Amino acid sequence: MKKRLCSLIGNSIASCxxxxxxxxxxxxxxxxxxxxxxxxxxxxxxAAMVLASAVxxxxxxxxxxxxxxxxxxxxxxxxxxxxxPGFINFFxxxxxxxxxxxxxxxxxxxxxxxxxGQGKRVQVEFVSANxxxxxxxxxxxxxxxxxxxxxxxxxxxxxxxxxxxINDAGNQMDTLGRSAYLRYRELLGEEIVYPGECYxxxxxxxxxxxxxxxRGTEFLEKDEKxxxxxxxxxxxxxxxxxxxxxxRVFGIVFDEYFNESELYxxxxxxxxxxxxxxxxFIYREGPTLWFRTTGFGDEKDRVVIxxxxxxxxxxxxxxxxxxxxxxxxxxxxxxxxxxxxxxIPRMYAGIQALGYSREALEVVLVQLVNLLREGKPVAMxxxxxxxxxxxxxxxxxxxxxxxxxxxxxxxxxxxxxxxxIAKKQSNENxxxxxxxxxxxxxxxxxxxxxxxxxxxxxxxxxxxLLVLPEETDIIRTIxxxxxxxxxxxxxxxxxxxxxxxxxxxxxxHSYYNKCRVISEDRELSLARLFLVNCVGLxxxxxxxxxxxxxxxxx
RNA sequence: GGGCGAUUAGCUCAGAUGGAUAGAGCGUUGGCCUCCGGAGCCAAAGGCCCUGGGUUCGAAUCCCAGAUCGCCUACCA
Numbered sequence: 001m002k003k004r005l006c007s008l009i010g011n012s013i014a015s016c017x018x019x020x021x022x023x024x025x026x027x028x029x030x031x032x033x034x035x036x037x038x039x040x041x042x043x044x045x046x047a048a049m050v051l052a053s054a055v056x057x058x059x060x061x062x063x064x065x066x067x068x069x070x071x072x073x074x075x076x077x078x079x080x081x082x083x084x085p086g087f088i089n090f091f092x093x094x095x096x097x098x099x100x101x102x103x104x105x106x107x108x109x110x111x112x113x114x115x116x117g118q119g120k121r122v123q124v125e126f127v128s129a130n131x132x133x134x135x136x137x138x139x140x141x142x143x144x145x146x147x148x149x150x151x152x153x154x155x156x157x158x159x160x161x162x163x164x165x166i167n168d169a170g171n172q173m174d175t176l177g178r179s180a181y182l183r184y185r186e187l188l189g190e191e192i193v194y195p196g197e198c199y200x201x202x203x204x205x206x207x208x209x210x211x212x213x214x215r216g217t218e219f220l221e222k223d224e225k226x227x228x229x230x231x232x233x234x235x236x237x238x239x240x241x242x243x244x245x246x247x248r249v250f251g252i253v254f255d256e257y258f259n260e261s262e263l264y265x266x267x268x269x270x271x272x273x274x275x276x277x278x279x280x281f282i283y284r285e286g287p288t289l290w291f292r293t294t295g296f297g298d299e300k301d302r303v304v305i306x307x308x309x310x311x312x313x314x315x316x317x318x319x320x321x322x323x324x325x326x327x328x329x330x331x332x333x334x335x336x337x338x339x340x341x342x343x344i345p346r347m348y349a350g351i352q353a354l355g356y357s358r359e360a361l362e363v364v365l366v367q368l369v370n371l372l373r374e375g376k377p378v379a380m381x382x383x384x385x386x387x388x389x390x391x392x393x394x395x396x397x398x399x400x401x402x403x404x405x406x407x408x409x410x411x412x413x414x415x416x417x418x419x420x421i422a423k424k425q426s427n428e429n430x431x432x433x434x435x436x437x438x439x440x441x442x443x444x445x446x447x448x449x450x451x452x453x454x455x456x457x458x459x460x461x462x463x464x465l466l467v468l469p470e471e472t473d474i475i476r477t478i479x480x481x482x483x484x485x486x487x488x489x490x491x492x493x494x495x496x497x498x499x500x501x502x503x504x505x506x507x508x509h510s511y512y513n514k515c516r517v518i519s520e521d522r523e524l525s526l527a528r529l530f531l532v533n534c535v536g537l538x539x540x541x542x543x544x545x546x547x548x549x550x551x552x553x554x
Numbered sequence: 555g556g557g558c559g560a561u562u563a564g565c566u567c568a569g570a571u572g573g574a575u576a577g578a579g580c581g582u583u584g585g586c587c588u589c590c591g592g593a594g595c596c597a598a599a600g601g602c603c604c605u606g607g608g609u610u611c612g613a614a615u616c617c618c619a620g621a622u623c624g625c626c627u628a629c630c631a
Contacts, residue, residue, distance in 0.1 A: 031571090031573085033573090035573090035574070040574070044573090044574085046573070049573090049611080049612095059611085083574080084573090084574055085573090085574085085611060085612080086611090087573080087574075130631070132631090167631070170630090170631055171630095171631080172630085172631050175631090288629065290629095299556070299557065299627080300627090302629095303628090303629045304629095305629085306629040307629055308629080310629090312628095312629070312630090312631095313630085313631065338558090338559080338624095338625065338626090339625065339626070340626085341557090341558055341559080341625075341626065342557075342558080342625090342626045342627060343626095344558090345557090365558095365559085367559080367560095367624095367625090368624095368625085375565095408566095408567080408568095408579095409566090409567070409568090410567090410568080412559070412560085413559085413560070413567080414559095414560085414624080415566095416566065416567095418566095421580090424593095428579085428580060428581095429593090430579070430580095432593055433579090433593075433594090435593090436591085436593050436594075437594090439591075439593090440590085440591055440593095440594080443590070443591050444590050444591085445590095446590090447590050447591090448590075451590090487570060488570095490570080490571095491570055493570080495568080496568090496570085499568060499569095499578080502578075502579080503578085506578085509594055509595065510594090510595065510596085512590080512591095512594075512595080513586085513587090513592095513594065513595040513596080514595080514596095516589080516590065517590060518590050519590095532590095553591090554591085554593070
């Protein structure tokens, strides 16, 4: 609808300029938005006001001219008013709104999708937790945000790859191996002083027990150094498999798992550093190599090769991002925990030194999660290994509840996740409100079919009968869904979708309580069934983007 | 000390590129099916949008300063 109006207004302004009503001027961007106040019509534009300074005329006079020259060949508009400092308010005919449903119905599950991205290739990297322990609740939020951003991108015509980066090269993997090794010996009766820097979680003991069962005591006779690689690889791959399984249960499947160790093949990292050194971005200080990130606005330079000769994670990250661009992505999006925000400037510096623009990397920060139970914080400490795993949460509250709750806040703000509320099957839990609406719609359609009202098709329905204000309101909400998806993608803000769903569900529930869909009036019943089906369809599409199910019964 | 983010109803939070009288959920209070699903609906109460300046036709939104809170500030991973 908005697009239709924009073109009418644009044409009118053009004919005003040609007709010398006001001088030719470059058309500044103007808004056509639904005003908050209903008395101001379905849409309002500030076109006259933004034109005022350009053509040096009074905004109200310009508005008058625009209205006078506006042509409406299809008769969409009921009336137009000029208000306030120069707003033009448009009142559409109810039937104009209702006709939009025909398009919605025809698009079906494609409604809300677009080709905005024009097939651009986008990589979204998220989670990327080290395989040294199971995913915990904090990873869950980043996982869903990344997954839904990826879904939004693919709904808008991007070609998306979901990638998980595995830090499998650092010495924390050796620590993992050593942890399992020590627990192994402990299980076999040795007195062990378990070091604080080793992983504390009980899952290490479980892994050690598995190894005891499979391999017996064979490692007791060998030297620790000989044993570590086995324990490291066994624990690492076993934990990674667990992570993949937890993600799958959570509804997340990656296209690509990228191993950090690949970057080191054929001395890849070192070659990149040499190249950067030649270009003057890197300098030496004894055995240490420093990256001059301050040249790109970072607050201090960063080490890439440590005094002991080992590269830092930053060095690997530079190589990794170069690798990403080398794979031909048009856009690269990283989802990071907010505790990494200090890395942003140096990462920007890194890619700029590599010759890419700052815009080539988009970083979405996801704030940490406060896990609560009945309003009280759940104690968590990674050090002691006492954390609540993602799997536990998903098992307790369900995939839908967990995903929806993670998505209800802007990524950038802290999130309280209350286990008891997320588990409640009541109005306190927002996901049920929406799902219930969808189930209710399905129920109406079932009942209607039983009573001899099959879902009408295009051509069998007269949308002109949908003239109640409540009906037009719902159609308005349905109509803005595609813009909402686009806006959500542009801003990389998935939380807008749950808010939208809540609005849509509220309008539907209210309508349901006020008006009967199925009545004696066959024509009207068919029209309303058609409307209600469009609501359900929009809900399904929106929930689909969120990876939350749209149940037909609850 | 420096950097980043936050600050909007009792609580948790929305308010995209500045727009007309500030929004939702929860909680509180009071109502609503002989009926297509009451996991729902309706109504009421509840606000110095942290403070002070500035920018302009117009500011919760943009700029500057300050206050409070959180996070970051490793040759850790």
